Amino acid sequence: MFTRRRLLAASAASVFAPAIVSSAASAQGGSAWPTKPVRMIVPYPPGGGTDALGRIIGNHLSKMWGHQVVIENRSGAGSNLGTEAAARAEPDGYTFLFCTGSLAINPFLYKSLAYDPLRDLTPITILTEYPTLLVVPITSPVKSVAELIDLAKKKPGMTFGSSGNGGSTHLSGELFVRTAGIQMTHVPYRGAGQAINDLIPGRIDMMFNTIGSLLGHVRNGTIRGLAVSSRERFFTVPELPSVHESGLPGFQVVGWYGFAAPAKTPAAIVAKINADTLTAMRDPEVKGRIEALGLGIVGSTPEQMTARIKSDMAVWEPIIRAANIVL
Numbered sequence: 001m002f003t004r005r006r007l008l009a010a011s012a013a014s015v016f017a018p019a020i021v022s023s024a025a026s027a028q029g030g031s032a033w034p035t036k037p038v039r040m041i042v043p044y045p046p047g048g049g050t051d052a053l054g055r056i057i058g059n060h061l062s063k064m065w066g067h068q069v070v071i072e073n074r075s076g077a078g079s080n081l082g083t084e085a086a087a088r089a090e091p092d093g094y095t096f097l098f099c100t101g102s103l104a105i106n107p108f109l110y111k112s113l114a115y116d117p118l119r120d121l122t123p124i125t126i127l128t129e130y131p132t133l134l135v136v137p138i139t140s141p142v143k144s145v146a147e148l149i150d151l152a153k154k155k156p157g158m159t160f161g162s163s164g165n166g167g168s169t170h171l172s173g174e175l176f177v178r179t180a181g182i183q184m185t186h187v188p189y190r191g192a193g194q195a196i197n198d199l200i201p202g203r204i205d206m207m208f209n210t211i212g213s214l215l216g217h218v219r220n221g222t223i224r225g226l227a228v229s230s231r232e233r234f235f236t237v238p239e240l241p242s243v244h245e246s247g248l249p250g251f252q253v254v255g256w257y258g259f260a261a262p263a264k265t266p267a268a269i270v271a272k273i274n275a276d277t278l279t280a281m282r283d284p285e286v287k288g289r290i291e292a293l294g295l296g297i298v299g300s301t302p303e304q305m306t307a308r309i310k311s312d313m314a315v316w317e318p319i320i321r322a323a324n325i326v327l
Contacts, residue, residue, distance in 0.1 A: 091264040118310075
């Protein structure tokens with residue numbers, strides 16, 4: 001089961017913390033870092049779950065550092081505006097980016113980007129992970145993933161909805177139909193709410209979306225949950241199997257949130273942000289608030305985050321090309 005995962009490399013971070021602080025100080029010309037407020041760019045609007053996670057961790061880092069972590073919301077263009085601003089910022093340690101798995105998607109989704117996520121950003125850590133839910137209308141005859149695949153093979157013209165073209169819910173659906181070897185028509189909406197409103201009465205046949213937006217409907221019986229998109233069951237919905245275990249071996253879609261800095265940010269500062277962030281997420285209050293958002297805590301090394309971005313790119317590039325999705 002996908003449970004509350006223990007932070008990776010936490011013990012190593014605590015062992016080397018004094019050396020990291022010392023190195024960070026020398027990297028800043030002999031003065032301890034930080035000596036002034038630090039800016040966290042969040043490339044999404046204020047008030048959503050993404051923004052909430054950034055503020056939870058940012059507030060705790062402010063206490064640890066003795067200087068405010070200032071949240072700067074720069075939304076637009078599918079997170080590209082804020083990400084570009086972070087990539088172009090001075091690499092002095094006083095700007096870092098709250099980022100998502102879109103770093104592995106947007107290079108293939110958009111005709112042109114003003115930044116390269118692997119060249120222009122330095123990964124710090126993957127903070128958390130989360131799967132999506134695969135759901136159908138409560139009136140659907142489908143009770144399992146295997147039944148959904150079987151019905152789609154027998155009944156041409158079935159549809160899947162999403163919160164918009166090129167988003168993670170759209171790509172999850174595209175990956176599902178291609179992995180299952182079925183054909184379904186994508187119906188994009190302007191937001192998850194509109195898609196859910198059409199799913200409930202059966203105007204679309206299925207959709208993937210976040211646990212937070214769907215779980216209430218599943219538990220009150222207006223929508224039927226079939227599975228979670230992670231390879232293992234997820235701690236917030238242990239009663240639901242994974243797609244992998246219930247009819248489509250190998251299927252996995254897991255979103256993530258993370259921190260990155262402009263390229264060429266001093267390595268010692270990157271290491272300190274990483275170590276302090278892992279410490280913050282171990283705090284019982286912070287941990288509880290994060291898990292209340294339906295997120296599984298990870299806490300990776302920068303190297304693990306780089307590897308994750310590359311592996312996600314290997315998954316999404318062929319899906320985006322095959323579906324001819326261009327924004």
